[in-house]
Amino acid sequence: MNLEKVIFAFFSILALTLNYGFFVGELDDITHHNVYELFAALIVSLIATIMKFGDRAHMGALLLATSLVADLQLIAAAMVWGYVVYVAESPLEPSVMSSIVSLSGGALLANLTSVILLVVETVTFRR
Amino acid sequence: MHNVISLLLRRMRLPLIILISTYAISVVGLTLMPGIDDQGNPWRMDFFHAIYFVSFLGSTIGFGEIPYPFTGAQRMWTTFSIYAAVVSWLYAIGTILTVIQDQGFRRVLASSSFARKVRRMQEPFYILCGYGDASRLLVRELSGHGIHCVVVEKDQEKILDLAVEDLLDYVPGLSEDATNSDTLIAAGLNRPNCRGVIALTGDDHSNLTIAITSKLLAPDVQVICQSDSKDSAANMDSFGTDHIIDPFEIFASRFAMMFHSPGMYLVYEWMTAVHDAPLSDFKRPPTGTWVLCGFGRFGKAVRESIAIEGVKTRLIEADTEATGAPLDTVEGRGTEANTLLEADIQNAAGVIAGTDNDANNLSVLITARYLNPGLFTVARQNQQKKDPIFRAADIDLIMQPGTIVAQHILGLILAPLLGDFFRLTLNQNEEWANLLVSRIAGVVAEVTPETWELEISPRQAPAVSGCLIRRDKVLLKDICSNPKNRSELLPCVPLLIKRDGECMLLPDTEECLQSGDQILFCGRQESTYQMRYIVNDHQALDYIQTGVDRPSGTVWRWITNY
Numbered sequence: 083m084n085l086e087k088v089i090f091a092f093f094s095i096l097a098l099t100l101n102y103g104f105f106v107g108e109l110d111d112i113t114h115h116n117v118y119e120l121f122a123a124l125i126v127s128l129i130a131t132i133m134k135f136g137d138r139a140h141m142g143a144l145l146l147a148t149s150l151v152a153d154l155q156l157i158a159a160a161m162v163w164g165y166v167v168y169v170a171e172s173p174l175e176p177s178v179m180s181s182i183v184s185l186s187g188g189a190l191l192a193n194l195t196s197v198i199l200l201v202v203e204t205v206t207f208r209r
Numbered sequence: 210m211h212n213v214i215s216l217l218l219r220r221m222r223l224p225l226i227i228l229i230s231t232y233a234i235s236v237v238g239l240t241l242m243p244g245i246d247d248q249g250n251p252w253r254m255d256f257f258h259a260i261y262f263v264s265f266l267g268s269t270i271g272f273g274e275i276p277y278p279f280t281g282a283q284r285m286w287t288t289f290s291i292y293a294a295v296v297s298w299l300y301a302i303g304t305i306l307t308v309i310q311d312q313g314f315r316r317v318l319a320s321s322s323f324a325r326k327v328r329r330m331q332e333p334f335y336i337l338c339g340y341g342d343a344s345r346l347l348v349r350e351l352s353g354h355g356i357h358c359v360v361v362e363k364d365q366e367k368i369l370d371l372a373v374e375d376l377l378d379y380v381p382g383l384s385e386d387a388t389n390s391d392t393l394i395a396a397g398l399n400r401p402n403c404r405g406v407i408a409l410t411g412d413d414h415s416n417l418t419i420a421i422t423s424k425l426l427a428p429d430v431q432v433i434c435q436s437d438s439k440d441s442a443a444n445m446d447s448f449g450t451d452h453i454i455d456p457f458e459i460f461a462s463r464f465a466m467m468f469h470s471p472g473m474y475l476v477y478e479w480m481t482a483v484h485d486a487p488l489s490d491f492k493r494p495p496t497g498t499w500v501l502c503g504f505g506r507f508g509k510a511v512r513e514s515i516a517i518e519g520v521k522t523r524l525i526e527a528d529t530e531a532t533g534a535p536l537d538t539v540e541g542r543g544t545e546a547n548t549l550l551e552a553d554i555q556n557a558a559g560v561i562a563g564t565d566n567d568a569n570n571l572s573v574l575i576t577a578r579y580l581n582p583g584l585f586t587v588a589r590q591n592q593q594k595k596d597p598i599f600r601a602a603d604i605d606l607i608m609q610p611g612t613i614v615a616q617h618i619l620g621l622i623l624a625p626l627l628g629d630f631f632r633l634t635l636n637q638n639e640e641w642a643n644l645l646v647s648r649i650a651g652v653v654a655e656v657t658p659e660t661w662e663l664e665i666s667p668r669q670a671p672a673v674s675g676c677l678i679r680r681d682k683v684l685l686k687d688i689c690s691n692p693k694n695r696s697e698l699l700p701c702v703p704l705l706i707k708r709d710g711e712c713m714l715l716p717d718t719e720e721c722l723q724s725g726d727q728i729l730f731c732g733r734q735e736s737t738y739q740m741r742y743i744v745n746d747h748q749a750l751d752y753i754q755t756g757v758d759r760p761s762g763t764v765w766r767w768i769t770n771y
C-alpha cells in the first residue's frame with residue numbers, strides 16, 4: 083500500500099463529493115446551494131492539486147491538469163459570487179446563482195475525470 | 210530546467226498544503242464567530258470579508274477590525290489565526306531556503322544551467338575532461354586563440370578555480386565524473402559543433418574510459434588522450450583514439466635530441482612554445498655518465514632514449530623491486546649525500562631528478578650540486594604551482610608534464626600541419642636545423658615565434674582565390690610582403706606547403722600558390738594580422754603585385770584611367 087496514493091485518492095474523491103454536494107439541487111434556487119460547501123470544495127481541490135506538484139509521470143501530469151481545471155472553475159464560481167454581492171452590490175438573483183452553479187458543474191466534470199483516471203491507474207496497476 | 214522546477218515543486222508540497230489549510234480554517238472560523246454590527250444587531254462576517262481580513266492578517270499588515278469593531282469571540286479567533294498564519298509562512302519560506310541551499314538541488318541547478326549553456330554554443334568547441342595543470346594552461350591558450358571549450362572536472366574546488374580564472378572567453382564548467390557517458394553527452398559530445406574530446410584527468414583508466422565512450426557515441430569526434438604508460442597507450446590506440454600523448458616519452462625524445470642535434474631541439478621547442486614565452490636560451494648537455502634518480506615511467510623513458518645517444522646512466526631508486534630496476538642500481542632516494550656518492554656523482558656529467566615528488570627532486574639537485582658544482586641539472590616538476598621554487602633553484606632543464614601536454618595538444622588543434630612538419634624534419638641533418646634556427650631567430654624578436662596555418666580557399670583567403678580564378682599568378686612571397694611597403698618582407702618564415710597530400714618543406718618564396726594549398730608559417734605575431742589583411746583585401750594584394758595603389762571606386766578609377 084502506498085500512503086501517498088491513498089491520501090491523494092482521498093482528496094480527489096472528497097473534492098468530487100463536496101463539489102457534487104454543492105452542485106445538486108435546482109440550478110437557480112439559492113437555498114439549495116451552500117456557500118460553505120463551495121468553499122470546502124475549492125480548498126480540497128487546491129490541496130489535491132498541490133499533491134500532484136512535481137509528479138513527472140504521465141498519469142501524474144494528467145491528474146495535475148484535470149485538477150487545475152477544477153480549481154479554475156471553482157475559483158471562477160467564487161469570484162462571480164463575490165463580485166455580484168460585494169462589488170456590484172446587487173442581490174443574488176436566480177440568474178447569477180445558476181451561472182455560479184453551472185461553473186461548479188464544470189468543475190464537477192473535471193473532478194469526475196480525475197477520479198476516473200485514478201480508477202484506471204489503479205486497475206492497470208500490477209505488481 | 211524542467212528537472213529543477215519539478216524538484217522545487219515536489220519539496221514545496223507540504224508547506225503549501227499547510228498554508229492553504231491554515232488560511233481555510235481561519236476564514237471559515239471567522240465566518241462562524243458571532244459578531245455585532247454598528248446598530249448592535251447580531252452579525253456574522255461573510256466569506257468575502259473573511260478572505261480579505263485573513264489575507265492582510267496572514268501577512269501581518271493589519272488594517273484594523275473591519276467592517277465593524279470585533280466582539281470577544283472574533284478577537285480570540287483572530288489571535289489564533291495570526292499565530293497559525295505566521296508559523297505556516299515561516300515554515301514555507303524556511304523550506305524554500307533549505308531547498309535552494311540543498312547540495313543536491315544546487316547540483317541539479319548547476320548541471321541544468323551547464324547543459325543549457327552548451328546547447329546555446331553555436332561555434333565549434335572542445336570538451337576538456339579534467340582541470341589539472343595541463344588543462345588550465347590549455348584553456349587559457351585556447352580562449353586566447355578564440356577557440357571555445359567546456360570543462361568537466363570531478364573536483365568541485367577546481368571548477369571554482371575555473372570560474373575565477375581571468376579568461377578571454379566564457380568557459381562553462383561542470384563538476385561531474387567525465388567517465389560517465391551522460392556527463393559527456395550533457396557536455397555536448399553529440400552536438401554537431403563538437404570538435405573533439407580531450408581527456409586529461411590524470412588517471413590513465415579514466416582517460417581510457419572517456420576515449421572509448423567518445424569513440425563509440427561520436428565516432429567522428431577527434432579524441433585526444435593523455436597516457437602515462439605504454440599499456441594504456443596501446444589500448445587507446447586499438448580503438449582509434451586520434452592522438453595519444455605521453456609527456457614522458459615526448460620529453461625523453463626531446464632530451465635525447467638535445468644531445469645529438471641542439472638545432473633541431475630548438476626548432477621543436479620554439480614551434481610548440483606557449484604564447485609570448487621568452488625565447489629559451491639553450492645549454493647543450495654534456496655527454497658522459499649521468500646519474501638518474503627515480504626509475505618510474507619518467508626514468509625509464511629518459512634512460513631508454515638517451516641510451517640510444519650513447520649516454521650512460523647510473524640509477525638511484527628507492528624501490529628497486531617494484532620498478533624492475535637493473536642490478537647495479539643504487540638503492541636509496543638520492544636525497545642524501547651517501548647514495549649520491551655511491552652513484553659516483555663526483556665524476557658524473559649531469560643529474561636527472563625524476564621522482565614523482567617535487568620536494569625530493571629539488572633536494573636531490575641541491576645535494577648533487579653541492580657535491581659536484583659542475584653538474585648539468587635536469588628536474589621533473591610535477592606541480593605547476595611549484596614554479597617559483599623551481600625557477601629559484603637555477604636548474605638547467607625543467608620538465609613540466611602539464612606544459613608539455615598542453616603545448617602538444619595546442620599544436621594539434623591550432624596547426625595540424627606541425628605534425629607533418631616535424632615528421633619531415635626527422636630526415637634533415639643538423640646543419641639544416643641550424644640554418645632554420647638562425648632564419649627564425651632573424652625574424653622574431655625576444656619572444657617565441659607564433660605558428661599559424663593558412664589555406665588558399667575562398668573562405669580563408671578570398672583575395673588570393675579571386676586572383677587564382679582569374680588565372681593570375683600569386684607567389685608565396687606576395688602574401689609574405691609588407692602591405693605598407695612591398696619591398697619589405699613580413700617577419701615570418703613559410704615552413705611547409707601541403708598540396709594534394711604532398712608536403713614541400715621550406716618552400717621557395719617564388720613558389721606559385723594553387724587553390725587548396727595549406728601553408729604553415731612561423732614568425733612574429735603581428736605578421737599574422739598583416740598576412741590575413743593581404744589575403745582578404747584585393748587592393749592590398751594588387752598593390753603588392755603591381756606596386757601601384759589603384760583606386761577602388763569606379764569613379765576614381767575612371768578619372769585616373771582618363
